[in-house]
Structures are given as C-alpha cells and as structure tokens.
Amino acid sequence: MPGALREETARLLSFYLERRLGGAGGPSPGRAAETLARVAGELESRERAFFRLACGADALPEPGRAAAFLSRVAAQMEAEGGLNWGRVVALVAFAGNLAAALAERGSREEAAALADALAAYLAGDRREWLEAHGGWDGFYHFFNKHGSDPADQNSTISNAIMAAAGFGLAGLAFLLAVR
Structure with missing residues (x-):
C-alpha cells in the first residue's frame, strides 16, 4: 500500500504541476486530480496577490x-x-506557483522536481495522516460532498480552503520573511 500511495500521489502532483505549467498533463489520473485542480485554482484566484509575491523573482530560492x-x-x-x-x-x-516561477526562470527540471519532493513529503513523511484521512479518495470526498446543493458545496469548499489554508499562508509568509 505505501508504494501504491506514493505512486498515486506522484502521478496526481505531476499531473497538476504539468497542467499548471501550461501543458496538457496527459490523461487525468482520476477524480482527485480534477478536484485538486479545481480547489487549488480557487485558492490561487482568491490569493493571487499573495502567490505572486511569494513566488516572485525576489522570493525564489537559489x-x-x-x-x-x-x-x-x-x-x-x-x-x-x-x-x-x-x-x-x-x-x-x-508548489504550482513556485514551479511556474522556476519555469519562467528557465529551471523547468527543477520545477518538475517539486512534484517528487511534495510526493515524498505527503506519501512518505505524512503517509499515516494521508491514509487515516482516506488517501486521495478521502480528499475527493472532502471537497465533493454528495447530496448538497451546488451553492452550499461551493461555500463549503471556499470556507474549508480558507479556514484550513489561512494559517498555512501566514506561515509561508513568515518563512519567506526570515529566509
């Protein structure tokens, strides 16, 4: 199972980052990948200025x-x-915004390595958490509550992303400031 989870995570993240970099991304690895693209896109839209600042030329790592x-x-x-x-x-x-900034800088290989690093973190270091929360099927179900009307579902998605990610964005800003 750990190997399968690692492979699924790597496929999903590679698909997302390739799509984020303007590529087709190949065939979708599943409904979790489509959900990830949708909710990450919503977060990026809502926090466009933050991601632009966090991944601007001055903020990029060496x-x-x-x-x-x-x-x-x-x-x-x-x-x-x-x-x-x-x-x-x-x-x-x-990671998608960072990959896009790296690709613009001409570091497309380094951008692609982000999928591997994130997959190692999620399906390696945090495998137990990921499994305890249903893996990528759990992710899909969390953001796609069946039986709720679309307006409630969109509100739930927005609220869940912003409540859960809000601190993450603040922590990221802190990291960028002390880097």
Missing part, C-alpha cells in the same frame, strides 16, 4: 534549492497547526 525550500514550507505549515486538506491544497497551490 537555483537547485527549490525542493528543499518546499520541504521546509511543508514542515512549517504542519508545525504551526497540523496537517489538513486545506493546508494540503495551499501547499500544492504554492
């Missing part, structure tokens, strides 16, 4: 250090209040 920086951000977000699905989305959205 060449070859992006994966290590992403790992520090993940650890800091978790240390400040635990992991939850909203913080996972915030972390993935940050």
Whole structure:
C-alpha cells in the first residue's frame, strides 16, 4: 500500500504541476486530480496577490534549492497547526506557483522536481495522516460532498480552503520573511 500511495500521489502532483505549467498533463489520473485542480485554482484566484509575491523573482530560492525550500514550507505549515486538506491544497497551490516561477526562470527540471519532493513529503513523511484521512479518495470526498446543493458545496469548499489554508499562508509568509 505505501508504494501504491506514493505512486498515486506522484502521478496526481505531476499531473497538476504539468497542467499548471501550461501543458496538457496527459490523461487525468482520476477524480482527485480534477478536484485538486479545481480547489487549488480557487485558492490561487482568491490569493493571487499573495502567490505572486511569494513566488516572485525576489522570493525564489537559489537555483537547485527549490525542493528543499518546499520541504521546509511543508514542515512549517504542519508545525504551526497540523496537517489538513486545506493546508494540503495551499501547499500544492504554492508548489504550482513556485514551479511556474522556476519555469519562467528557465529551471523547468527543477520545477518538475517539486512534484517528487511534495510526493515524498505527503506519501512518505505524512503517509499515516494521508491514509487515516482516506488517501486521495478521502480528499475527493472532502471537497465533493454528495447530496448538497451546488451553492452550499461551493461555500463549503471556499470556507474549508480558507479556514484550513489561512494559517498555512501566514506561515509561508513568515518563512519567506526570515529566509
């Protein structure tokens, strides 16, 4: 199971980052990937100015250090209040913005390495948490409450993302300031 979870996580994140970088991303690895793209896109839209600042040229890590920086951000977000699905989305959205900034700088290989670093964190370091919360099926169900009307579901998604990710964004801002 751990190997399968790691592979699924790597496929999902690679698909997301490739799509975020303007590629087709290949065939979707499943409904969790589509949900991730939707909710991360919503978070990015709501926090566009923050992500632009956090991943601007002045904030980018030195060449070859992006994966290590992403790992520090993940650890800091978790240390400040635990992991939850909203913080996972915030972390993935940050990785997508960081990958886009790195690709613009000409470091597309380094951008691709972010998927591996994030997959190692989520399906390696945090595997127990991910499994306890239903894996990527749990992620899908968390953000797609069946039986609720679309307006309630959109409100639930927005509230869940912002409540859970809010601190994560503040922690990320702190990391960027003390870097």
